[in-house]
Amino acid sequence: MTAEPAAPAIEEVARIQSRTVRVLAAGQVLGGVSFGATVSLGALLAADLSGQESLSGFATASVTLGAALCAIPLARLAGARGRRFALTLGNVFALIGIAVVITAAAVRSFPLLLVGVVLIGAGNAGNLQSRFAATDLAAPARRGRDLGTVVWATTVGGVLGPLMITPGEILGGAIGMPPLTGAYLFSIVAQAAALALYLVALRPDPLVLAQRIERASTRVRAAGVDADRPVAARYAMFAVAASHVVMASVMAMTPVHLSHLAVGGPAGHGDHADPTAVTLLVGMTIALHVFGMYGASPLFGYLADRIGRVPTVLVGQGLLAVSLLVAAAWPDAQVAVVVALFLLGLGWSAATVAGSALLTESTPLALRPRRQGLSDTAMTASAAVGAVLAGLVLGAFGYGVLALFALVLVAATTLLSPLGRR
Template sequence: MPEPLELTEAEVARVQRRTVRVLAAGQVLGGVAFGATVSLGALLAADLSGQESLSGLATASVTLGAALCAIPLARLAAAHGRRRALTLGNLLAFVGIAVVITAAATRLFPLLLLGVILIGAGNAGNLQSRFAATDLSHSTRRGRDLGTVVWATTVGGVLGPLMLTPGEVVGTWLGMPPLTGSYAFSIVAQSIALVLYLVGLRPDPLKVAQQLARSGAASAHHIVDVDRPVVARYAVFAVAGSHVVMASVMAMTPVHLSHLDPSNVTTIVGVTIALHVFGMYGLSPVWGILADRWGRLRTILTGQAILAASLVLAAVAPESPGAVLVALLLLGLGWSAATVGGAALLTEATPTALRPQRQGRSDTAMTLCAAIGAVLAGGILQLIGYGGLALVALVVVIAITVLAPSARR
């Protein structure tokens, strides 16, 4: 059925509300697989490879998969709408979960990395959801709508790590390989999300926005027509830098914690990563409201201040599980503020016609930098420890803060 060429303000608002609800529900379901992969990836990589220095390759593979698919999925969205792009990402993640389980059963490390790459490709679709929430959003609610969709990942993202222990029980009953039981829950969640996107994203928000922009039928509050490339470049840098800080430190935390308490590793890792994921998504609506009322750039800089506090704490008390837990919570909160503020700033600095391509480049930069950071983090952890890794990451936070004036030009 063709999308409508003209909509009233009330009809645009109705489509937007439906879109946000569908995207939020999809993020809840997709977050289950993401949370499980974040918690188990490094442990599976260390187990199958026999070398802890290679544990960072799991997180690197997630981000590499997202980087490889961000631009193709963005192009697919630009040509055929968000629905097809999100559905394809969901299918890739589903296949990736099956490959990871097979790799664990056959003890094949390269196959594990392939499966994690496919899960990362699915995560590229999840990342697009936050931009899809802004396609028809009113300018005074753009940050709030974006933050609401990001927040929805909290449920699945926190539930995923907490399902490690019960997942092992279910996995044993099902005959699944060790450390893969929680993926049974992920398979069910991904299946439901696939149906949700196919049925729920009608009409497609991006296709409606594109047609309204071409016809001139929409209010300027809904359709962005201003191009500010310098501001957009800073927004991309702020989001990518914040993500590499978060991903590199978070990727090494399960390995670091396994040395602090080897006898209780699944519980301590599950709780720590669950709180970290809660920090990443739990307060994102608050950051969205602040971005709308207080300003996008101020929200980004608030995130950098929280990231700095997290890294200093991790550097000062790396041997304390409690301190590491608090540091990971702050790491998630800082990332959330920077990501929500940065994504809103990028959207408002980009006209509708260029939005999918520029958003795809942003996601590619964010995930590719994080992949490189995760790989390097394993070596840094071995050379100078967890506290040293935190101090290295602090350099990126300083750079984002120093370059902030460029976003005001």
Template sequence: MPDGELLSTTAGDVARIQRRTVGVLAAGQILGGVAFGATVSLGALLAADLSGEESLSGFATASVTLGAALCAIPLARLAAAQGRRRALTLGNLLALVGIAVVITSAALRLFPLLLVGVILIGAGNAGNLQSRFAATDLSQPGRRGRDLGTVVWATTVGGVVGPLMLTPGEAVGHWLGMPPLTGSYAFSIVAQTLALTLYLVALRPDPLKIAQRIARTRDAGTQRIVEVDRPIVARYAVFAVAGSHVTMASVMAMTPVHLSHLDPRNVTTIVGVTIALHVFGMYGLSPVFGILADRWGRLQTILLGQAILAASLVTAAIAPNSPTAVLIALLLLGLGWSAATVGGAALLTEATPTELRPLRQGRSDTAMTLSAAIGSVLAGGILGLIGYGGLALVALTVVIAITVLSPYARR
């Protein structure tokens, strides 16, 4: 049995494998969240520090998303050919290399090298993004949103803890002799190594390999739903996820820089708390949105996300100079992203037959991350021209477009 794959698969086997898969993926997302939290929180600050130009701070977030965009389809192809385990393991390995490069760039004060390291971390994040789709490989249609939401929720633990480790991370980094603003990456290295080991050892049997074999052989003992390809619906799902992500990423990327002007003396504390609450919003209620997607509908959950995103952006536009208002806006921004992403990913999965899913999911991740990379770069310029409130209003146009085009999801 290569790679731990079962030779025969009954409905009971599928249910057991699915429960194990969701547990492993959830644990991996916790560790990945801790590792990725430092990059989200410190990327813009490191970029501004090493470049000497705040207008270039958005290049850090852009590089993360660019790395994910460049690797999403190759990792999806690797998953389709050799399974999720190989793809997730490779993603974690790339992220580990990226963290080492970022620390080196800070020590040498080399801004271009920083971007290279952040791109590699982004490549690893492409693997983390793939985890939510891996949760649906063997999921029954009535539980697809819930399983997806559970894995997304697991990122809450690491994602909230990661930003809160900024201040203690600096103390640890100073003790270890690490460059300024890189101390938290010491925790990232440990968490990323544990995640890599977990996927390599525990993600057996591979859920995508089992799903592909069921689709080919139509095992008599396995419950099977007739699959219909709905490309127009799938394209709208890709657009909704990508649009919601670029809205979130562009505003979030500029928030640490904006907050550093509002309270320069407590920048690490205020940024850490704000980003932690934002990350909680992104992942904390994802199981609830998953249940809503299963029971209320995929499209309805996407549109709920757009309403929450709109509330966030209006709050930021009305009171951009209030740290409390910015904190509330970032919390809502995360909640809106969560609803739209869970609903959109579930819609894309159910609109696509099994044999087409890895590649189409990879294209979705590429569209999502590439658009966010462009948005993050533009956000720096927009912030400099019309301020944080103006940036929020520009992002609001994307929310309007997703809402207006929603009838395509019913075709």
């Protein structure tokens, strides 16, 4: 039987980790291009193929469903076969999903469209794991920064993806693709490039190497074998999921609320506004929100390394609270809503980066993939439920009351924070 190779030196591990973070960041850019186009086009395709605008939300729900269903299986595959296997399998799911979506548009099948979007969501579950892959070999003092760097890379793809819609339609029309599917040409190229990148460049596999280092370091507890702190791990999962629900529920209802404000008030009464002005307002607000979500993640990663994971989670809760109070106090002021959405993104970023780092270091390496998959499942599934409930609250009570309802989760995350230190 061949002996297992010796664990690499600390300097070599640091070099491998630096390259791993660069590869994961590049993969996030490519995955963001693909996923950004899907989010932008899914609702339009759903409305077109179903013939009912009220069913357009099923596309977003299907993406979330796909991610929730596959987060735990992909995480367990990562634990057994390595991160590269799980990430590339996610790319394969996304490529198949894109092909199914294009076929659904060609044959005008709404159910088939939802199947394709679920598969794309499954691919996004793999993409979500990139932030955890960035921590497998990271030194404890740099976990937050490395995780934040990979999350930040999503900004690039998230901005480029929607920008590909118009040129994609032109190119798709020229080669006879169904309407509203041209941008998926770029998605196919991006997903295929990410697949090749992980297969070729994500070597050695960070999780497999971390497992080998742990086996070689069993006699030295400080060599990277973290103690199991299940209470802190559960708090980390709750903090990430609760912050995501707050962000997703308020963000999902903001375009609807802004469109009402643009035509004369919260109920949508008054003179009709210029549709271009409405889309510009909504687009600018969501762009600032997305920038808040991802653009500052390296800063919050640095903060989590410097002052601690739980204090940074609480910084995120403070930002979320200010955001929600602004939205509740001035729900009919467009400027206030824009500011609230930007702060909402910042709060989500701080809580997600610090909470993910806390989950990682509160869990032994052997249990990490399972708990990380559970965390992603809880995050995506609860956000889907939150978005549905947010629509009901918005319709019954208005945007300001929705913000106050969301404050309950912020308060719960803050009050439970001592659990994260146990």
